[in-house]
Amino acid sequence: MISSIAELIADRIGTMPAGERRAAQTLIASYPMIGLKTVAEFSAAAGVSSPTILRFVARLGFQNYPEFQSSLQDELAAQLQSPAIRTLNPPSPNGGTVSPMLEATLENMRETFRHLSDRQLADIAARLAERRGKTFLIGGRFTDPLARYMAAHLAVIQPDVFHLAGQESMWRDRLIDMGKRDVLVIFDIRRYQDSLVRFAEKAHQRGVHIVLFTDQWLSPIARFARHVIAGRTAVPSAWDSSAALFVVAETLIGAVTRQLEADGARRIREMEGLR
Amino acid sequence: MISSIAELIADRIGTMPAGERRAAQTLIASYPMIGLKTVAEFSAAAGVSSPTILRFVARLGFQNYPEFQSSLQDELAAQLQSPAIRTLNPPSPNGGTVSPMLEATLENMRETFRHLSDRQLADIAARLAERRGKTFLIGGRFTDPLARYMAAHLAVIQPDVFHLAGQESMWRDRLIDMGKRDVLVIFDIRRYQDSLVRFAEKAHQRGVHIVLFTDQWLSPIARFARHVIAGRTAVPSAWDSSAALFVVAETLIGAVTRQLEADGARRIREMEGLR
């Protein structure tokens, strides 16, 4: 079975004429970067003419050059998605069935935070901490517990934190209370829920500051969101994993808490007194 | 020092207008693949117009789009050359405040799973999968969302799954329905809630099979529990972290699902038909 273009080339390089073989060798030499550049650059690097490159690509079975490039990109994307899990985590002590799940989850978290800057988290935390308006949280079918989790914590350290639960009609009515000064935190991963999208759109129209927790494919709500947190969700299971988003949520909770403490919020001091 | 385009974006995303921010978020979400495609595809994926994409790359300091793409390609090439760099993220590129939190969380998970045998998880999963009785789930003040999360999933793949919510009196009444054949999943971490302990004790007396998710100091409920999952909760934050327990819960959900599929559960097949 041939799964990569590199293998495909290795398989057919024997049957190629001299010029195309040079093209093949050049591509293999710095695989796959040259293939992502233009035909002209490729041909120059290989020391052949442009048509030879195109004939080379055609021989590999591609209809045209862009199709060939897309294929290379897909391959790269797949490679980046699963960044050689083996090479990373210490050769799991448990050889059993749980390990793959844990390994994938750990990797998801690293990957999620890699694409998430301190700056971005700090911005969101700051927005949540500045008590100008209200904070609303809502989630989808499986992610609503995350919204609840976050709401439960935030509600302790600041007033006006509301988790939107129950029927769609229930929270839609709450839109009246929302305005420019308010923040709406939404959790939405595949399969994205229409009701949430509609809700987000309406809130957006009212000028609500939307913070979206979603997966790497981005819920359509990203259109309306001021801040988007894209977490990795793929695990070897029938279900998607929300663990990475959960950790981001906890991080955010911690950051907001620290922020409020730094601001010397009266509420925090009073609360410590109550314990 | 900014070395990658991703960091560059993270640094400036705050100063970008809405449209360009969408472009930035789209790129980050599936970094860097979208950036290698055409402006038209990029703009479509981000839901903005082509000029916005170009303004976005211009703001990042590139003269034109091809230059931006070349830069991305160089970055990719460097990454592919030395996959080691990818893996050793630990020398945290984020010198900021999130890393310690993430590191601690990852370590908590490893530590939690180290003390958790496959056997133990398999036993619990088996107990949950064998449909002799009902499954009840409940949690404490901050962990109840975990109970909800697990209940939401289990309820999809099997009947008689109940999340106990609301007032204490509410779920205490449900005790009448519980018996030897039933399973009660409890989440309880510091500070342990008396109400939960009392509830667990009563359930135990009725012969209910108790599965306890708790922290490393063990809730008093451990006395009555048939299975105890002790997760690490310590993180550099004002709050305890439930992330490790969350991951265990997801693992368990996955295991139960697999088990039921293996059993060829009628319900699973019917459900796939309903989609």
Place this chain on the structure above:
DNA sequence: GGAGCGCTGTACCGTATGTTACGTATTTTG
């Protein structure tokens, strides 16, 4: 050694791509 075949490059073409100008909408500021 000559005829035939196949490979390769030059030159040209059509088009898809990146780019720019401008008008409208939206937000910000006084």
Place this chain on the structure above:
DNA sequence: CAAAATACGTAACATACGGTACAGCGCTCC
């Protein structure tokens, strides 16, 4: 609340890119 500034998209534009026709060259095989 008005006016200015900024941001965004539509549409027209230019270029450079991929694609193709064709001619020359070398190679192979009679």
